[in-house]
Amino acid sequence: MVDDINHSFKILIVDDQEEYRETLDSILKSNGYYTDTASSGHEALEKLKKEKFHLVLTGFIMSGMNGIDLLEVIKRDYSDTEVIVFTGYGLVKNAVDSVKKGGFDYFIKSQDPEELLTSIERLAKSRNFKNKNSTLIKDKSTFPFILETSSERFKKVLDIGRKVANSNANVLILGESGVGKEVFARYIHQNSDRNSEIFVAVNCHAFSETLLESELFGHEKGAFTGAHERRIGRFEAAHEGTLFLDEIGDTSLETQVKLLRTIENKKIERIGSNKLIDVDFRLICATNRDIYKMVADSLFREDLFYRISTITVEIPPLRERREDLPKLINFFFKKAEFEFKKEIRRVEADVMRFLLNYHYPGNVRELKNIVERLVILSDNGIVKVEDIPEKKGVLNFSLDSEKIKTLKEFRREAETEYIQSILTLCNYNMTETAKKLGISRRQLFNKLTEYGLR
Numbered sequence: 257m258v259d260d261i262n263h264s265f266k267i268l269i270v271d272d273q274e275e276y277r278e279t280l281d282s283i284l285k286s287n288g289y290y291t292d293t294a295s296s297g298h299e300a301l302e303k304l305k306k307e308k309f310h311l312v313l314t315g316f317i318m319s320g321m322n323g324i325d326l327l328e329v330i331k332r333d334y335s336d337t338e339v340i341v342f343t344g345y346g347l348v349k350n351a352v353d354s355v356k357k358g359g360f361d362y363f364i365k366s367q368d369p370e371e372l373l374t375s376i377e378r379l380a381k382s383r384n385f386k387n388k389n390s391t392l393i394k395d396k397s398t399f400p401f402i403l404e405t406s407s408e409r410f411k412k413v414l415d416i417g418r419k420v421a422n423s424n425a426n427v428l429i430l431g432e433s434g435v436g437k438e439v440f441a442r443y444i445h446q447n448s449d450r451n452s453e454i455f456v457a458v459n460c461h462a463f464s465e466t467l468l469e470s471e472l473f474g475h476e477k478g479a480f481t482g483a484h485e486r487r488i489g490r491f492e493a494a495h496e497g498t499l500f501l502d503e504i505g506d507t508s509l510e511t512q513v514k515l516l517r518t519i520e521n522k523k524i525e526r527i528g529s530n531k532l533i534d535v536d537f538r539l540i541c542a543t544n545r546d547i548y549k550m551v552a553d554s555l556f557r558e559d560l561f562y563r564i565s566t567i568t569v570e571i572p573p574l575r576e577r578r579e580d581l582p583k584l585i586n587f588f589f590k591k592a593e594f595e596f597k598k599e600i601r602r603v604e605a606d607v608m609r610f611l612l613n614y615h616y617p618g619n620v621r622e623l624k625n626i627v628e629r630l631v632i633l634s635d636n637g638i639v640k641v642e643d644i645p646e647k648k649g650v651l652n653f654s655l656d657s658e659k660i661k662t663l664k665e666f667r668r669e670a671e672t673e674y675i676q677s678i679l680t681l682c683n684y685n686m687t688e689t690a691k692k693l694g695i696s697r698r699q700l701f702n703k704l705t706e707y708g709l710r
């Protein structure tokens with residue numbers, strides 16, 4: 257049965273392959289969607305000038321403008337329009353990149369069209385449900401985070417997160433880039449009584465000063481050149497939910513004045529209007545800068561600092577919670593296998609040794625990126641050490657004559673380490689570990705006993 261929501265949801269299909277374009281068109285039409293088609297990126301932009309579409313479904317490789325270029329123009333000029341890029345199987349990585357550049361989702365042509373329909377339906381429903389003409393209401397994460405920890409320090413952080421969740425207190429999260437500040441902000445939101453409402457994240461660093469203000473407070477149609485239509489700002493979009501201001505240390509002193517006023521009064525004015533609108537949001541801010549020093553140097557307003565930091569928490573860098581590495585590594589392998597539709601059968605011992613010993617200056621983000629790359633580059637299910645560019649220096653073994661080992665000792669050490677790594681990768685599942693190692697469960701048990709691993 258066709259859902260009523262579909263009728264008012266407009267989709268523009270863009271591809272230079274007529275056959276595929278028409279196939280998608282008829283599938284979507286038969287599911288009750290309003291559609292139009294364009295055979296190139298340029299034609300799509302012409303149509304967007306004349307008509308508002310909720311979603312642009314575009315091919316990746318097209319003559320003239322490709323799907324990613326089109327996505328970037330749409331995100332810049334029609335930020336309320338969502339984009340889904342579709343592509344052939346060989347280009348999965350590019351499709352994934354499209355999501356990183358702001359695409360709502362991606363679709364591989366060989367996938368069942370039902371999956372595309374599910375994704376579109378999710379989008380159409382969320383739009384209708386919230387009715388806030390905003391791109392912000394969705395939560396793109398289809399895979400959960402991993403917040404299990406063996407680190408005492410991180411346990412305390414999570415504990416504070418749970419305790420403050422329902423208090424509505426403003427929380428300031430500190431920590432190096434990539435440690436998971438946004439993940440932690442989402443964790444607070446999920447544990448709060450606002451969790452059925454929206455979580456809106458704004459990276460203050462990503463915008464110029466003027467654009468940031470328009471992004472935060474919204475604007476009326478015609479408020480400035482280029483303001484073709486009214487835009488709801490993120491404070492307003494976050495009404496009844498949680499607003500996460502990332503990189504708040506990167507805002508100008510002028511924007512800080514406006515932020516302070518809004519946070520104190522819980523009212524906003526869209527640019528180009530002097531009407532005050534009440535907004536009810538829970539505020540979480542984050543920065544990777546030394547905010548205390550910034551306050552001391554008068555680069556960050558002291559009054560704003562006190563306002564946003566009722567509770568302050570610092571997330572430790574990954575190198576200071578190494579005990580969590582095995583679980584995180586396992587999690588990111590599983591996640592990447594799922595996302596890139598690749599099965600990993602074997603991880604070379606040196607790869608695991610590297611992953612467990614590296615110091616991760618880019619923290620969890622870097623670990624995730626390394627694992628994603630390893631999975632993408634893997635052939636026949638094998639993850640190879642040559643695919644780690646950072647490996648230099650970590651894997652060299654010493655040829656110091658004092659420390660030379662017999663072949664037996666070397667083999668024993670290498671085997672122990674390798675079995676341990678695969679056990680970690682398989683979350684200590686014996687059957688899976690034995691399978692990946694190409695030995696029987698009994699042989700695995702014998703090895704574990706021999707090497708003192710059980």
Ligand SMILES: Nc1ncnc2c1ncn2[C@@H]1O[C@H](COP(=O)(O)OP(=O)(O)OP(=O)(O)O)[C@@H](O)[C@H]1O
Binds near residue numbers: 401502
């Ligand atoms: N506990 C976790 N479980 C799963 N993924 C995580 C976890 N922590 C971080 N990540 C992943 O690492 C990346 C960086 O996380 P996040 O954006 O939360 O860090 P951040 O500290 O806010 O970074 P920045 O300071 O650069 O904004 C994201 O892709 C996120 O999904």
